[in-house]
Amino acid sequence: MNLPLNTSANTSDPVAQARYNMIEQQIRPWNVLDADVLELLSVVRREDFVPAAYRSLAFADIEVPLLGNDAEEAVRQGHSMLQPRVEARILQDLRVQPTDRVLEIGAGSGYMAALLAHRAERVVSLEINPTLASMARENLRNAGIQNAEVRQGDGARDAVPDGPFDVIVLSGSVAQVPKNLLSLLRDGGRLGAIVGSDPVMRFTVIQRKGDRFETTSPWDTIAPRLVNFPEPSSFSF
Known part of the structure; x- marks a missing residue:
């Protein structure tokens, strides 16, 4: 999808100014230099995917809570949006193409699905929490996005019939x-995940090449856990 360039500051509109500051002060310095990604961030209205109680935080360099009145607990449980710079870097590094079919695990408020939908042919997003799944569907509908579908489901355990x-x-x-998700990749497909345990996590990209999988881990970050995925066993002696 071709988008108009709209990353200039608009000092008469405080929301536009805050969006511009987010792009120029948080995202671009974090090595997000893909012009199409930067344009997309100026077009998809992040504030429309943030609950009213936290809308003032829409462009902040934090994980914005999505549920409840306890912000720290919401983030701890993973009921939050990733930091804007993390979302942007993921989008850039996965090089989503207009013919791509995309699976997202963890819809949250639907914002990442919206970004992906602007670049891909179709997006299926799984969200285990029913309240968040409903929120994401409504936000995507209000944004006029028709090629992204949110389903309530457990990405760690439920079968996804739409692959590869x-x-x-x-x-x-x-x-x-x-590994169950790697089996859903088409030849040439890419999986992106933040892998590790606090305080050491790395964004990891795995590309399928026939029967082989090539792995790169280009940058460090920290993010809340997705639920029900296996944790390493701990032993005490």
Whole structure:
């Protein structure tokens, strides 16, 4: 989808100014230099995917809570949006193409699905929490996005019948890359996940090449856990 360039500051509109500041002060310095990604961030209205109680935080460099009155607890449980710079870097590094079919695990408020939908042919996003799944569907509908579908489901355990996929995105962290999701990748497909345990996590991209999988881990970050994915066993002696 071709989008108009709209990343200039608009000092008469405080929301436009805040969006511009987010792009120029948080995202671009974090090595997000893809012009199409930067344009997309100026077009998809992040504030429309943030609950009213937290709308003032829409462009802040934090994980914005999505449920409840206890912000820290919401983030701890993974009921939050990833930081804007993390979302942007994931989108850039996975190189989503207009013909791609995309699977997202962890819809949250639907914002990442909206970004992916602007670049891909079709997006299926799984969200385990029913309240968040409903929120994401409504936000995508209000944004006029028709090629993204949100389903309530457990990405760690439920079967996904729509594969194979060209891109799989985990919008949260896991202790290790889920092998069941790798099996859903088309040849040439990419899976992106934040892998590891606090305080050491790395964004990891795995590309399928026939029967082989090539792995790169280009940058560090920290993100809340996606639920029900395996954790490493701990032993005490």
